[in-house]
Amino acid sequence: MFHVKTFNAIAQTGLDRFTADYDLNTEAAPDAYLIRSVNLRDQNLPESLKVIVRAGAGYNNVPIHKATANGTAVFNTPGSNANAVKELVVAMLIVAARNLFSAASYAAQNSGADISLRTEKEKTKFNGTELMGKTLAVIGVGHVGALVAHAASDLGMRVVGYDPYLSADDAWHIPTSTVRARSLEEAIAQADYVTVHVPKNDETTGMISTAQFEQMKPGTVLLNFARGGIVDNQAAVAALDKGQIRRYMTDFGDNTILNRRDVLITPHLGGSTLQAEDNGAVQAATTIMTFLETGNVANSINLPTLQVPFRTKYRLTVMHENIPNMVGQIATTLATAGINIEGMSNAAKRKVAYSIIDINALNKQRAEELLTQLRAIPAVQRVRLITNNM
Structure with missing residues (x-):
């Protein structure tokens, strides 16, 4: 019998995948943790713990070095929420291009008999641009980035991709029309929109900061729906104030960027769809069973x-x-x-x-x-x- 301890709300679809050889959340010493956003960094990992699986792509809430020293394999579920994040990014591209939130707010605050006449007269202040023909720089073309590149190409955008860690498997999923940049600077230099899709680690923390903003052309829109901290928010505010970028859209709130008309923050919605939660839970349960029953490893962070x-x-x-x-x-x-x-x-x-x-x-x-x-x-x-x- 294997013992699995779950944290956070794990979709029942995933929990139902466990066979009779597994029990959930008993007092027994756990063989596996199935988690989402719980912070394990300050927790002591039991000696019995053989595997931790994060139902989602990010794993910055898991103490990798501590787990490795304990002999605990750590996995995530890459791709399980990729489509959900892609759809949100596409929505934000359209919102930015067409000034949708500002326009909707204006319309909601106006009433009266002359609303139609005023709307026709004043709607030009919300004139937007079309995405067709614009250049999108996709930084990180893994599971999410590749899907965003496809969607942007379908919208008629010119897509430039940059990923120094691009694997052969990931390369198969990128549209053939994507222009591959040799450096981050080359990718962002002529972009109208820049979207970031890299994992957060020591190398990517602050990846988009003052030097990168200075290389963007005026009017650029930056999107970060990957992880907080990849974009230096203080540098982003300075770039907005100087007009180096036009707008910053992110899924990760921070006091530095609150209460600004040129910043749009969503409450960590990237993977928050019923389908993504089901996908992550199913993939996580399958990963636990495969590792415990066969020892085989795929999508591990530390193995x-x-x-x-x-x-x-x-x-x-x-x-x-x-x-x-x-x-x-x-x-x-x-x-x-x-x-x-x-x-x-x-x-x-x-x-x-x-x-x-x-x-x-x-x-x-x-x-x-x-x-x-x-x-x-x-x-x-x-x-x-x-x-x-x-």
Whole structure:
């Protein structure tokens, strides 16, 4: 039996995916956390915790280093809310181009017999522009960015994409008409609209700041529906005051940007659709079950992707530091115990490595001794023995 602890409101569609081998929110030591926005950074992670899955793309609420030291794999659910964010970004592009909120506010505050005449006379103050023919810079062309690029292309916009970490898989999803910029500066220099879709980390925090605003042409509209902190809000206010940009639209409120007519803030609505919540919960539940039952890894934040068909009776998984001779020590330990390895795979992600060892012959006493020996190897963070019940 696996024990799963949930935080926040997790869509029932996802919870229903768990089989009878899983119980939810009991007093038992948890094998897995299924979370959304709860902040785990100041929490102690139990030794039993093997996996944390964030139902959503962001993971800045998870203490990655602490989880790794605990031998806990961390996953997110990329793409689960991508369409929801894309639709909101497209809506904001149209709102910015056509001055829709200002126009609607004007109309709502006017009444009387002459409203039609006044409206016809005064509506020109809300004249907008069409998106067709305008240039959109998409910073980060992963799951969300690629969808935004497609939608903008369909609207007749010229799309310039910039992503220094673009993977081969992501590249397949970008429209062929997208112009690939070689630098952030090149992407934003001639853009009428700039939209940001990168994860928040040490490299992207403050990615759009004073230097970048100075490179944008006057009248540019900036959109940030990725994560708060990627745009330096103080620099954004200064750029607005100087006329370096015309408008700033974001999903992340901050005192620095409140009460300005040239800033539009939505209350973190990007992934807030029923479909996105269902998608994230289903993907998260599936990720937990796959990892706990097979040890296979995809979309992990702190572990390398490693997916091996599970065809043997048993599987050992070892999470360890990415240092020389770890694989050799693991193999030697098994050989000394007289255990034949049917298959062994290893991959690394920065300072963390992960090994999968498939075996057939193993008795209970030997298993306990083997696990103890493997855990005693310096730099091993977690060892698991999985039985194939298929």
